[in-house]
Amino acid sequence: MALLSVIRRWHLRDKISIREIARRTKLSRNTTIKYLTSGETSPRYPHRKSPSQLDAYTAELSDWLRTNQRQSRKQRRTMRQMHATLPTKGSFRSGSRDSATLVANPLYMGSAAKSWNS
Numbered sequence: 001m002a003l004l005s006v007i008r009r010w011h012l013r014d015k016i017s018i019r020e021i022a023r024r025t026k027l028s029r030n031t032t033i034k035y036l037t038s039g040e041t042s043p044r045y046p047h048r049k050s051p052s053q054l055d056a057y058t059a060e061l062s063d064w065l066r067t068n069q070r071q072s073r074k075q076r077r078t079m080r081q082m083h084a085t086l087p088t089k090g091s092f093r094s095g096s097r098d099s100a101t102l103v104a105n106p107l108y109m110g111s112a113a114k115s116w117n118s
Contacts, residue, residue, distance in 0.1 A: 018033060
């Protein structure tokens with residue numbers, strides 16, 4: 001990230017104070033000091049793991065998508081068919097962001113993305 005190099009350049013070469021750097025970058029002084037003292041070239045943010053309603057069905061959905069990929073085009077289950085079977089397995093609300101997980105799955109991208117629009 002270019003921000004860290006800018007902070008280092010301002011402080012070391014241009015002799016700008018930490019307070020002024022914090023004001024210009026709209027970062028806290030503690031963060032600015034942390035970036036100056038650490039040897040990092042880019043800030044590291046923790047990986048965000050948000051729970052999903054499909055977590056309980058991950059293994060089953062992966063199996064469905066794998067078997068779906070092996071079948072011929074006419075025999076494949078559409079996204080709607082898979083979605084219709086999920087409520088019978090447990091509580092599942094339609095229209096949530098979890099339905100995007102199925103579409104974004106790399107095993108599913110090739111075949112069923114076309115059937116989603118039909």
